[in-house]
Amino acid sequence: SQTIHQWPATLVQPVGSPLSLECTVEGTSNPNLYWYRQAAGRGLQLLFYSVGIGQISSEVPQNLSASRPQDRQFILSSKKLLLSDSGFYLCAWMDRAPEAFFGQGTRLTVV
Amino acid sequence: GQNIDQPTEMTATEGAIVQINCTYQTSGFNGLFWYQQHAGEAPTFLSYNVLDGLEEKGRFSSFLSRSKGYSYLLLKELQMKDSASYLCAVRDPDSGSARQLTFGSGTQLTVLP
Numbered sequence: 001s002q003t004i005h006q007w008p009a010t011l012v013q014p015v016g017s018p019l020s021l022e023c024t025v026e027g028t029s030n031p032n033l034y035w036y037r038q039a040a041g042r043g044l045q046l047l048f049y050s051v052g053i054g055q056i057s058s059e060v061p062q063n064l065s066a067s068r069p070q071d072r073q074f075i076l077s078s079k080k081l082l083l084s085d086s087g088f089y090l091c092a093w094m095d096r097a098p099e100a101f102f103g104q105g106t107r108l109t110v111v
Numbered sequence: 112g113q114n115i116d117q118p119t120e121m122t123a124t125e126g127a128i129v130q131i132n133c134t135y136q137t138s139g140f141n142g143l144f145w146y147q148q149h150a151g152e153a154p155t156f157l158s159y160n161v162l163d164g165l166e167e168k169g170r171f172s173s174f175l176s177r178s179k180g181y182s183y184l185l186l187k188e189l190q191m192k193d194s195a196s197y198l199c200a201v202r203d204p205d206s207g208s209a210r211q212l213t214f215g216s217g218t219q220l221t222v223l224p
Contacts (some may be wrong), residue, residue: 016156032209032210034211036214040217042216043198043214043215043216043217044154044198044200044214044215045214046211046212046213048213051209057209059211074179086181088151090153090154094210098142098144098159098161098202099156099159100144100156100212101142101153101156101157102153102154103153104152104153105151105152105153107151
């Protein structure tokens with residue numbers, strides 16, 4: 001069966017520090033991968049998606065970047081965090097089924 | 112563009128039935144999804160409608176009317192554990208292989224004893 005791992009679960013980082021969040025999927029091949037951000041009490045905002053290795057599409061201009069170095073690995077990064085980068089970050093995957101499945105999420109607080 | 116509306120909050124009593132509505136105005140349509148999200152946790156998939164009508168899964172049912180741009184999630188025999196945020200999402204057919212979902216802001220349901 002397919003599983004998705006996302007870490008860390010929580011992170012507190014100072015303004016100006018770098019960021020690296022990692023997501024890996026098991027039990028599927030060539031999935032679509034997504035990074036979402038959720039502000040408190042809000043819906044999910046799509047940040048990046050990838051339909052294959054090395055293929056990254058950005059949905060909103062921002063201080064973040066994404067990479068997909070391997071088929072089932074998706075990384076969200078920043079060189080210098082801003083206060084506004086705080087939020088709940090969710091990785092998701094999708095293959096032949098219509099629905100998307102989410103990782104456990106990372107609660108990022110920038111201080 | 113995509114615009115999805117759902118009520119911000121709802122309250123219901125344990126054992127009762129509650130209906131959470133979702134309306135959407137989108138440039139295209141290729142399926143509507145409902146997700147449940149408990150506080151601090153990831154969303155979990157509940158239901159998927161692509162054709163008009165009702166889909167039933169145990170205590171949960173979801174209805175879709177494409178002509179009206181309208182869906183609802185019906186929860187029966189409410190339990191305390193059903194207290195959560197319920198997210199409505201629509202797939203954009205123009206997103207091609209990306210198969211992107213656009214989410215509403217969610218409806219926070221509180222089940223009271």
